Amino acid sequence: MYDNILVPTDGSPASDAAIDHAVDLAERYDARVHALYVVDGAAYSTLEAGAQVVVEALEKEGEEATDRVAEAAADAGVEAVSTVTTGTAYRSISDYVEENDIDLIVMGTHGRQGLDRYLLGSVTERVVRTADVPVMTVRQADED
16 A cells, blocks of 8 residues: 655654654555655745854754654664755655655644644645645644
8 A cells, every 4th residue: 555655854743753653654564664854945045154054954953853764664674765855845745755656644743723823834734735645644742
């Protein structure tokens, strides 16, 4: 049913919550897990001197986040591919899905509602609305 499962990550606890689900499904279906981190360099283009430093720090953070996915996959005996790229998150995810024959996207969500969701937007929501493949959303566990 699934050969390639994508886990877009931003390194947050919400995206980390999706890792176990993606790896479990990959193990069950003998699928490959793809970890993707998108650096939105345009968001920092207005910084004059420090933009490159910020982008480099985000790329390092992306490598650490995708490494967590790859380690979880390796622990389960699942093949993993890690990618750090630049662009707009939801568009880059969509492009990656198309270019890598992805069958399923597993994404974390913060579970924001109301004004917070409206003001902050949601990469997960945009992917759910625009993806051509199934999207499983995994809500971040409450810390209460």
